Amino acid sequence: MEHLLPLFIVALGVIVLLLLITKLKLNTFISLIITAFLVALALGMPLDQIVESIEGGMGGTLGSIALIFGFGAILGRLVADAGGAQRIAVTLIDKFGEKKIQWAVVIASFIIGIALFFEVGLVLLIPIIFQIAKELKVSPLYLGIPMATALSVTHGFLPPHPGPTVIAQQYEANIGMVLIYGIIISIPAVIIAGPLFTKIIRKIIPASFEKEGNLDSLGKVKTFDIEDTPGFGISVLTSLFPVLLMAISTIVDLIQDLGHVSDHVLFRIIHLIGQPTTALLISVLIAVYSMGIKRNIPMKQVMQSAEESIKAIGMMLLIIGGGGVLKQVLIDGGVGDAVATLFEGSHMSPLLLAWIIAAILRIALGSATVAALTTAGLVIPLMQGTGVDPALMVLATGSGSLIASHVNDAGFWMFKEFFGLNLKETFATWTFLETIISIVGLVGVMVINLFV
Structure with missing residues (x-):
């Protein structure tokens, strides 16, 4: 029983953290540091x-990711402030037409979601979604669910987003492989939790699809x-360049490994350019021009846009650092x-264990990033000697950290207010779609694990 005491202390620590954030309304960063001291x-x-x-x-935690986050925020802001994100969305919607409008929204949101943080992408796309819904005389929620799904999937699975980037560093995973596996898993996750789920939930709670929504909280949005x-091609290229x-x-590294190709200065240069920090710096410079x-x-x-983007992520960086502290x-x-x-002596896969722990912490704490970071601290010792792919551990943890978003998550309230839903409808739509993404992510990780 003595070995269970540390786990009991962690459970109490999670409860204390939850009380500090929800009951005392203390800032998340401060709450994390207080909890770390107490634990x-x-x-x-x-x-x-x-x-x-x-x-x-x-x-x-911050030493290896501050540059990535900083450059990522600047890149996304430059594309958004120039109108590039709007061009991507509108062009895809025009090309796909009314009948396939959901798929246009999914693809646009996925592309934009790679470059922008979840909250930024949501605020940017919501006005466009509402305008399209008005023109086509369809429910905003009909387009909103696929949009939120694509943004959430990129947030949970794909670098350079906070969760996957930070835990890739913690697990010492190849970030390129995380990206490749993440894209493979993202495709079924977006399809199932997006357009397919929308068809089902529309029949279960039709009243929520009759609501007009509310954009008042956005204030003045740049359109x-x-x-x-900018042109569609250059907007997409700039967004996806990193x-x-x-x-x-990553592909060059795989070719070297599989073909037993000896190292060369050209390969080292490609590897340097492919490092997240270098890739994002180059992409920011290209965005400054394009x-x-x-x-x-x-x-x-x-440069004013660049400075404003850094101000916007300041507290996020501290919160992520606080998660690293805990x-x-x-x-x-x-x-x-x-x-x-x-x-x-347990035969439970470290992948499944990481998913379970991250899911429990996500439900308790609300923050996907904090849940993922805390999970990494718990399961890193279990990886030793198992031979499990660190990139899949990143995605298993990321999948678990997305599950069952509810009242302690900012995304829950943003979705509720924008689409004018009541609590029951928000649970049935937002919470459920996040859970679907989480489960599909776990299944995808397990399937890939059979082949690698």
């Missing part, structure tokens, strides 16, 4: 090592006349060893 004390960590562990967790936006560079680097200079937008205005305390406090002891 460290309860685990019996030496007093002179607690602060060192906390600082190490913060530095270790463009379509002729004033993904292309990372994918090329979304700014080429369109005669003053450099001062372009993770490090769990590791240094011996919780990972306790979990390893608990499952010693």
Whole structure:
């Protein structure tokens, strides 16, 4: 029973964290640090090592991802502020036509979702979705569910988004392989939780598809006349450029491994360019030109967009760092060893275990990123000697961290308010579609694991 005590302390820590955030309305970052201190004390960590562990967790987490997040935020903002994201959405919708409008929304949201954080993509696409719904005389929710699904899938599965990027670093996974596997899993997840789920839920709760929604909370949203936006091709290329560079680097690495090709300076250059930080820096420079200079937008205005994007992610970076702090305390406090002891001799796959733990933490805490980070701290010791692919561990954890979004998640309330739903309808649509994505993600990971 003694080895269960650390797990009991973690459970109490999660409850304390939940109370601090939901009942006392304390900032998530502050709550995470307070919880980390309390958990460290309860685990019996030496007093002179607690602060060192906390600082190490913060530095270790942000040290490898701050540049990625910063460049990613700048890239997304430059594309959005130039009208590139609007051009992508409108062009695809025009090409697909009214009958296949949902698929146009899915593809547009997926492309935009890779470049933008979930909340930013949602705020950007919602006005476009409502305008299209009005013109075609269809329900905003009919288009909103596929849109939210595509954005959520990219947020949970694909770098350079917070969750997959951070835990790829924690698991020491090849970020290119995470991207490739993630795209493979994303396709069925988007189809099932998007257009297919919409058809089913529309029959179950038809009243929710009759609501007009509410855009008042968005305030002033920047929209463009379509002729004033960049071309479709350059908008897509700019948005996806970091993904292309990372994918090329990964493919070259695979060719080298499979063909036993000796190393060469050209391969090293490609590998350097394919690193997330380098790929995003190059992509930002391209965006400065394609979304700014080429369109005669003053450099001062372009840099203003860049500065505003960094301000917007400041608290997100701190929260992610706070999640890394809690993770490090769990590791240094011996919780990972306790979990390893608990499952010693168990035949449960580390992939399934990571999904279960992430799912429990997601339901308890609300934040997918914090749930994923905390899970990494618990299951890293279990990976040793199993031979499980770290890239699949990233996706299993990411899948679990998406499940059952409810009242403690900001995305739940955003979806509810934008589409004018009541709580019951939001649970039936948003919470359910997130759960479908999570389960499909787990199944996809398990299937890929059979072949790699």
